[in-house]
Structures are given as C-alpha cells and as structure tokens.
Amino acid sequence: MDLNFTAEDRQFREEAREWLNANVFKERRPHGGQEMREYDLAWQRTQYDAGWAGVSWPKEYGGMGLGLTRQLIWYEEYARAHAPDNHLCFVGLNHGGPTIIARGSEEQKKEHLRPILSGEKIWCQGFSEPNAGSDLASLKTRAVIDGDELVITGSKIWTSHGHLSDMQELLVRTDPGAPKHKGISWVIFDMNTPGLDLRPIDIMSAPNHTHFVQCFYDEARVPLKNVVGDVNDGWSVAMSTLGFERGTAQIKDQIRYAFLVEDMIKKARDRYGAEFVSTDEFGARLAQLRADMAAARAMTYMAVSRAERDVSPAMASLMRAMVGQVQQRVRRLAFDIIGADGLENPEDDDWVYFYLRSYATTIAAGTLQIQRNIIGERVLGLPRGR
Amino acid sequence: MDLLPSSDQQQIVDTIQDFLRNEAPVDRLREFGAIGNSDAKLWPKLAELGFFGLSLPEEMGGIGLSAAEEMLVFQQFGYHLISPAIFGTILGARVAAFSGDAHLRDALLSGEARVGVANSRGAAGGTDAFHLFEADEAELILLCDDDEAALYPRSAFTHIERVNSTDAVLVLERARLGDSVEPRVRVSKETENIHARALMLMGAYALGIGQGARDMAVEYAQVREQFGKPIGSFQAIKHICADMAIRSEAALCQASFAALVMDDASPDTEFHAVASKIVACESAIKNAADCVQVHGAFGFTAEANVHHYLKRSHVADRLFGGLREQRRRILTFPTPA
Numbered sequence: 114m115d116l117n118f119t120a121e122d123r124q125f126r127e128e129a130r131e132w133l134n135a136n137v138f139k140e141r142r143p144h145g146g147q148e149m150r151e152y153d154l155a156w157q158r159t160q161y162d163a164g165w166a167g168v169s170w171p172k173e174y175g176g177m178g179l180g181l182t183r184q185l186i187w188y189e190e191y192a193r194a195h196a197p198d199n200h201l202c203f204v205g206l207n208h209g210g211p212t213i214i215a216r217g218s219e220e221q222k223k224e225h226l227r228p229i230l231s232g233e234k235i236w237c238q239g240f241s242e243p244n245a246g247s248d249l250a251s252l253k254t255r256a257v258i259d260g261d262e263l264v265i266t267g268s269k270i271w272t273s274h275g276h277l278s279d280m281q282e283l284l285v286r287t288d289p290g291a292p293k294h295k296g297i298s299w300v301i302f303d304m305n306t307p308g309l310d311l312r313p314i315d316i317m318s319a320p321n322h323t324h325f326v327q328c329f330y331d332e333a334r335v336p337l338k339n340v341v342g343d344v345n346d347g348w349s350v351a352m353s354t355l356g357f358e359r360g361t362a363q364i365k366d367q368i369r370y371a372f373l374v375e376d377m378i379k380k381a382r383d384r385y386g387a388e389f390v391s392t393d394e395f396g397a398r399l400a401q402l403r404a405d406m407a408a409a410r411a412m413t414y415m416a417v418s419r420a421e422r423d424v425s426p427a428m429a430s431l432m433r434a435m436v437g438q439v440q441q442r443v444r445r446l447a448f449d450i451i452g453a454d455g456l457e458n459p460e461d462d463d464w465v466y467f468y469l470r471s472y473a474t475t476i477a478a479g480t481l482q483i484q485r486n487i488i489g490e491r492v493l494g495l496p497r498g499r
Numbered sequence: 500m501d502l503l504p505s506s507d508q509q510q511i512v513d514t515i516q517d518f519l520r521n522e523a524p525v526d527r528l529r530e531f532g533a534i535g536n537s538d539a540k541l542w543p544k545l546a547e548l549g550f551f552g553l554s555l556p557e558e559m560g561g562i563g564l565s566a567a568e569e570m571l572v573f574q575q576f577g578y579h580l581i582s583p584a585i586f587g588t589i590l591g592a593r594v595a596a597f598s599g600d601a602h603l604r605d606a607l608l609s610g611e612a613r614v615g616v617a618n619s620r621g622a623a624g625g626t627d628a629f630h631l632f633e634a635d636e637a638e639l640i641l642l643c644d645d646d647e648a649a650l651y652p653r654s655a656f657t658h659i660e661r662v663n664s665t666d667a668v669l670v671l672e673r674a675r676l677g678d679s680v681e682p683r684v685r686v687s688k689e690t691e692n693i694h695a696r697a698l699m700l701m702g703a704y705a706l707g708i709g710q711g712a713r714d715m716a717v718e719y720a721q722v723r724e725q726f727g728k729p730i731g732s733f734q735a736i737k738h739i740c741a742d743m744a745i746r747s748e749a750a751l752c753q754a755s756f757a758a759l760v761m762d763d764a765s766p767d768t769e770f771h772a773v774a775s776k777i778v779a780c781e782s783a784i785k786n787a788a789d790c791v792q793v794h795g796a797f798g799f800t801a802e803a804n805v806h807h808y809l810k811r812s813h814v815a816d817r818l819f820g821g822l823r824e825q826r827r828r829i830l831t832f833p834t835p836a
Contacts, residue, residue, distance in 0.1 A: 114508060114567040115501050116759035122500075182500055375834045391830055400826035404753075404777035407770070407835070411502070411752035418502040431748040434741070482734070488744050489737035493717050498732030 116414075118186070125179070126186045132163060133194035142197045144466065145322025150235065150277040153199035157232030166230040167206075171214065174226035181417045185364055192368035201274050205229035205236035207362035209282045212299070216342045216350050225280070225301060237278035239269040239302065239328060240351070246271075247483050249284075250293045250348060254330065256285035256300065258344070261337045263287070263300065265308075265330040275326035276311050278304050288345050299347035301339040308333035318469035352426070355479065363436060364413045370436075370443055371406040374399065377443070381450050398446050405439045412436070427491035434484040437474040444471035502755045504571060511564075512571050515550065519579040525711070528580060528668050528807050538582040539613055539636075546610030551589055559596040560608055566696070570703040570758035574751075577707025577783075580811050582669065583818060584633035586704075587614030587641040590697055594641070594648045597691040598684035603650075613637040614650065618818050620673070631656065631672040632818075639683060642676075643819065648693035649682035666810035695772045697819050699757045702775030705815040706750040709782035712790040712808040713743040719794055730793075739789050746782035753778045767835040777825050783812035 118126070138156050143149040160166045161175070169184040170176020177183070210229045213221055228234040245252040254267025265285055275281070281302040288296030308331045313323035342350040378399050381390045390396045412432045419428055448455045448468035458465045475481040489495045504512060522541055545551060554569040555561020569589075576585055591614040592607035606612045615634025619626075634640050639650045656674035664671035686693060717740050720731030730736045757775035761768045787809035791798040798805045816822055 114504055114755060114759055116756070116763060118500055185500075378830065391827060396830060397823075397826050400829045401777065403829050404774040404826075405749070407756070407774040408749040408753035408778045411756035412749060414500065414756065415502045415748075415752045417500070421501070422503065431745050435745045435749050482738065485738040485741035486734065488741035489731070489734075493740055493744055495717065495720060495731035495737050495740060496729050498728065498737075499734060 125183055129187055129190040133190055137194045137196045144319045153201040154232040156199050157202050161231040174222055175230045181420050185417050188365040189368050201235050204238050209236040215353050234279040236280045237272050237275045239281045239283035241271045243270050254285050256287050263335045265333045267330055269328040272326050272328055294348045296345055297347040298344050299341045299350035306333045318466050367409045367413045371410055374402050374406050377447050409436050409439055427487050430484040430487045440474045441471045444468045511568055515572050515575045523579050525580055525804050542610035552608045555596055566758040566761040573700045573703035574707040577704035578711045580807055582633055587616045591641050591650050594650050594686050595684050597686040600684050615640045617642040627676045629674050631674050633670050635670045643694050643697050647685050647687050649685035651682045655680040666814050695769045698776045699772040702779040703754045705779035705783040706754045708812050709786040710747045712786040713747050716790040716793040743786045743789050750779040750782040770832040770835045773825050773829045780816040787812045
C-alpha cells in the first residue's frame with residue numbers, strides 16, 4: 114500500500130494543473146442543443162490541440178500513452194480546475210473508444226480513435242431497446258448479412274444526445290437462432306446512414322431540451338467491416354464496454370462531487386450561519402456526506418489499483434452502486450439547502466437542474482438493482498436466480 | 500500509488516488471519532460464562548509474533564512498519580471480534596514509548612501487562628464519568644482524547660461499579676477519575692497524535708466487524724433453503740447481501756486511505772481518520788443489523804453468533820466518541836487536499 118506518486122507523476126500533475134488553470138473554459142456550459150455540441154467539441158479540441166487528450170490512450174492513435182495513474186491525476190486536476198464536464202464526449206472517450214482500443218481491428222483503430230480525441234466526432238450508445246432494458250441480452254434489433262454489408266432493422270431507446278451525435282456503438286442480433294448471449298454483434302454505426310429515423314424524448318430535468326432519442330432503423334446498411342470483434346461475439350465486447358462505464362470512467366465525478374460538498378458546506382454556512390449548520394440536521398447530512406465522499410474518492414484510488422492488477426470487472430459495480438446513491442444524496446441536500454428557492458427553476462440554476470438530473474445515477478450504466486445482482490452473484494458468489 | 504496490500508503486507512494479513520482462525524474463532528464467545536477478557540491469554544502469543552509493536556520504530560522496541568500494516572491487522576482483530584482491550588495494550592505501548600518510559604513500554608510489548616480502556620460517558624455522566632472496558636484485572640487504563648493520550652493506574656479511578664454490559668462478553672464498569680490524579684505516563688497530541696491513530700484503528704476494527712457480518716450472512720444465504728432454493732438466490736436476500744458488500748468496500752477503501760495519509764504525516768490525517776471511523780462504524784452497525792434480518796428468527800437468538808457482531812459494532816461506534824460526535828468533528832476540518 115502506498116499513496117505516493119512518483120516524481121514523474123508529480124511533474125505531470127504540476128504541468129496539468131498549470132495548463133488547466135490557464136485554459137479551462139469559463140463560460141457556462143449550455144444544457145442542450147447545437148450550442149452544447151459546439152461547446153463540448155470545442156473544449157475537447159482545445160485539450161487535444163495542446164496534447165492533453167486521451168491520457169491513457171495509445172500514442173499511435175493520438176493519446177498520451179500514459180497509465181491509469183496519470184489518468185487519475187489528470188481527472189483530479191481537471192475537477193480541481195472546475196473544468197466543464199463535456200458529457201457529449203463521454204461515450205466516445207469512455208465506451209466506444211476504449212472498446213475499439215481493446216477489441217477493434219487495426220483499420221478500425223486508425224479510422225475511429227483520433228476523431229474522438231480531437232473533438233471531431235460525437236459518439237452515442239445504442240444498447241437498450243423498448244423491450245430490452247435490464248435484460249439487455251434479449252435485444253431484438255436485427256442485422257442480416259447481405260454480401261459485405263449488414264442490413265439493420267429495429268429500434269433502440271434511451272440514446273443520450275443521439276440527435277447531436279455522429280457515430281453510434283450499436284448492439285444488433287446477427288443470429289436469432291443462437292442462445293441469446295451468442296447471437297449479438299457490436300457494430301460501429303454512422304448516424305448519417307439512410308434508413309435511420311430519430312424521435313426525441315425530453316427528460317425531467319430540462320424539459321426544453323431533448324436529451325434522449327429513440328432510434329428507428331429501417332434496412333439501414335452498414336459495412337460488415339464495422340463489426341468490432343467477431344460477428345456473434347458482441348456480448349463479450351459489450352461487457353468490456355460496461356466495465357469501463359462502471360469503473361474508471363467515474364473517477365472524475367468522485368473528485369467533482371467531493372468539491373461540490375465543500376461548496377455546499379460553505380453555502381450552507383453563508384446562508385444559515387456556521388453555528389446553526391453544526392447543530393441543524395443539515396450539519397449531520399453534510400458531515401456524513403463529507404465522510405462518504407472521502408470514501409468515494411478512496412474507492413477511485415482502489416479502482417485504479419485494482420485495474421492495474423487486472424481484478425474482475427464485477428468489482429466495479431461496488432463503486433458504481435455506492436457512488437450513484439451518494440451522488441443522489443449530495444444533489445438532494447444541495448436542493449434542500451436552497452430551501453423554498455428550490456421551487457423556482459430558472460434556466461441558469463444548476464442546483465435544481467442537477468438535483469433532478471441525479472435520478473439518473475442509479476439507472477444509467479445498469480440500474481442499481483442490476484449492480485446488486487452482479488455483486489451478489491459475481492462478487493459474493495450467491496446462486497443465480499431472480 | 501497503490502491501495503492494495505503488497506505481497507509482504509499480504510503475508511502479514513495471512514499470518515494474523517491464520518492465527519486468529521485457530522486461536523480465536525468467533526464461536527469462542529458462545530462458551531457459557533465466557534464473560535471477561537479470555538482474549539488476554541492471546542496477548543503473549545500476539546506479542547511474540549510482533550503484532551503489538553508493529554508500527555513502533557525499531558529504536559522504540561517495535562518492528563518499524565507503518566500505519567498501513569497496523570490497519571490491516573486491526574481489520575482482522577475486528578473480523579474475529581477480538582476484545583477491544585487490544586486497543587488499550589497496543590496504544591498503551593505507544594503512549595509508554597513516546598513518553599520515554601522504556602521499562603513500561605517493554606512490559607506492554609511483551610503482552611504480560613493488561614490495559615483496560617476508559618471511555619467518556621459524555622452527557623450521561625459529566626466530564627469525570629467513564630466506562631472502563633475490560634479493566635477489572637488491568638493494572639493500567641488507557642484514556643485518550645483530543646488533547647492527549649495517557650495511561651492511568653486503576654487506582655486513579657474511584658466509585659468503580661460493575662454493570663452489565665450490552666456486549667455481554669465484555670467486562671464493563673462505571674468509574675470516576677479521581678480529583679488531581681496524575682497518569683503514570685502521558686503523551687501530548689503535539690508529540691504524537693495517538694487519538695487520531697485510535698480513530699483510524701477503530702475504523703479498521705469496525706471495517707472488520709462489518710466484513711465478518713457480511714460473510715456470515717452470505718454463508719447462511721448459500722445454505723439456508725426455502726421455497727426449494729437457497730435464499731441467496733432470491734433478489735430480496737441477494738440485494739441485502741450486495742448492500743453489505745458495498746458498505747464494506749467503502750469502509751475498506753477509506754480505512755486504507757486513512758492509514759496511508761497518516762504514514763505521510765499529511766495535515767489531513769485527522770480528517771481521514773474521522774471519516775474512516777464514521778464510514779466504518781456505519782458499515783459495521785448496518786451490516787450486523789442486515790445479518791440479523793438475513794438469518795430470520797435464528798438471527799434473533801443467542802445461539803447464533805449474529806448478535807455478537809451487532810453488539811460489538813455499537814461498542815466500536817461509542818469508543819473514542821460516537822457518530823454524533825464524529826460528525827460534529829468532521830465539519831471542523833478545512834477542505835482536505
């Protein structure tokens with residue numbers, strides 16, 4: 114056990130801090146629409162142009178080729194500098210990209226990785242279907258092989274920012290006769306493909322901005338070379354993607370939330386007085402969250418330590434489940450601290466927006482209940498069953 | 500940076516785990532009349548294996564390892580519900596060492612001397628009212644607060660009165676600290692912050708209790724059958740067990756972090772020690788409560804070991820200041836780095 118970073122690590126931290134302090138976007142991030150896309154891409158491009166994108170990605174595809182420890186340091190400094198959360202880039206940076214790095218062909222890596230880092234392409238996810246949510250492997254969107262193409266017909270749902278995206282990581286059924294986990298393929302899908310139709314779905318935190326889309330594919334044609342891994346082996350490819358989403362991709366959030374709790378303590382003291390906060394129930398909740406956020410951050414250090422030793426990806430569900438619930442408690446308390454003002458929802462108030470938004474944290478990347486199943490069966494070894 | 504034990508550290512964990520599994524199975528607490536510190540008979544053996552001076556510098560008669568190794572060992576003490584008198588002896592040796600009393604230090608490191616633990620009764624008794632844990636046969640009693648850590652002779656306490664302990668295997672007494680009595684040895688916080696170490700180690704101990712309760716519940720859920728299946732196959736039970744695992748993971752990570760910042764003499768040492776105690780004691784109490792529920796009516800009996808975990812988790816919470824006090828304290832620290 115060791116909390117010390119190497120001299121090179123510390124040097125990296127200094128340089129990252131300096132660059133971030135000088136270059137972080139100060140303008141508030143728009144909550145939706147093309148302005149949000151432009152904002153996120155511009156911030157990503159700024160990082161890439163300065164050589165800071167893809168800390169742990171291979172050098173030959175535009176990354177920095179450094180390990181997860183440096184990635185952790187970068188995210189810590191990123192959060193410390195209050196750098197914007199360019200959430201539109203999340204799928205590319207944390208699912209699509211890492212999956213192609215792990216399982217893609219050389220040609221796929223050459224074509225798709227750099228545009229993610231350089232802020233040219235936004236990726237979205239096409240996993241869930243109207244009748245395949247927690248039971249993801251029951252998905253039915255069909256892909257028929259026709260020569261050197263796949264012909265896709267069906268529907269995907271809960272695709273965040275699909276209407277603002279260029280590319281999609283798409284799970285399709287290529288063998289309906291095989292057992293349900295054995296007939297799925299993981300496909301790189303271009304959102305400009307003819308035969309794709311989108312229906313917008315607004316969410317409760319920002320009713321004026323489309324967040325989700327439902328995707329309808331009507332004989333949409335994709336080159337067969339866009340299948341990542343083997344045809345019909347998409348389930349194992351998808352599982353590596355979810356491992357990233359539940360594990361190291363969450364690092365940045367933990368640090369960000371730890372700072373948020375500190376802001377909340379300050380805000381509560383300003384609003385109600387330091388003495389009151391220490392005796393009121395707000396004080397008890399803030400104190401508990403301060404301790405829980407310390408633990409959440411320690412969990413990110415543990416996640417990096419485990420990843421370096423190749424420990425079972427099911428362990429990532431422990432952190433995901435814990436952090437999802439703590440984040441909700443943080444946002445709920447922030448909402449409570451502003452008191453009656455929480456009933457006003459002006460466009461520029463992040464505390465109300467993010468409170469409502471926090472209901473997603475125990476649903477996205479597998480519901481809390483699915484995480485508990487994974488922990489029960491794959492971490493604790495309890496028998497399978499529903 | 501690495502939060503996982505190194506292979507050397509894992510070897511220490513394996514050694515103490517094997518020792519306690521053989522010498523101190525939790526079933527020992529079920530023996531009729533096992534009230535009083537029967538674990539004291541383990542002390543000379545633990546001392547001989549070097550566990551009492553693990554984190555003391557070699558020039559102070561210790562092994563010269565770090566707070567991280569000590570944290571890992573206290574986690575195992577909690578897992579096996581070792582008497583909390585272990586805090587008196589190990590922290591007591593530290594008090595003696597840093598106060599410069601080599602003779603007393605060596606007596607404590609040998610495991611021959613017994614040290615009880617005094618804990619403030621707080622609002623229930625006033626500033627001079629204490630509970631003494633496992634102190635009936637102890638020559639010395641550890642008293643450790645925010646300002647200093649000290650070893651008092653038992654004779655420094657007055658009005659000693661034996662009371663029934665909620666954790667029935669422990670000997671509990673009420674007592675008052677006499678007027679103008681001096682401790683045998685004392686160490687100020689500025690010399691060595693033993694109070695922060697006590698909180699950190701209590702976090703590790705409580706982590707172990709919570710993990711013990713988790714494992715007991717999981718084991719039972721795998722073998723107990725209802726409706727023709729092991730109850731652990733039902734989500735209603737499986738999810739309770741998963742929540743126990745989540746709490747233990749959070750407590751483990753924070754206990755590890757707290758030990759490491761202490762080794763680095765970081766200004767955030769106290770913050771992380773308090774955070775560890777808060778998170779770990781909650782994990783211990785909630786896991787023990789869930790363990791009762793998973794066991795059903797059996798869990799409510801004195802025949803199952805479950806109640807030992809529940810009762811010990813509350814002892815861990817109250818020692819060195821309970822949840823309310825620790826929550827008040829954690830808000831007093833500046834923003835950690």
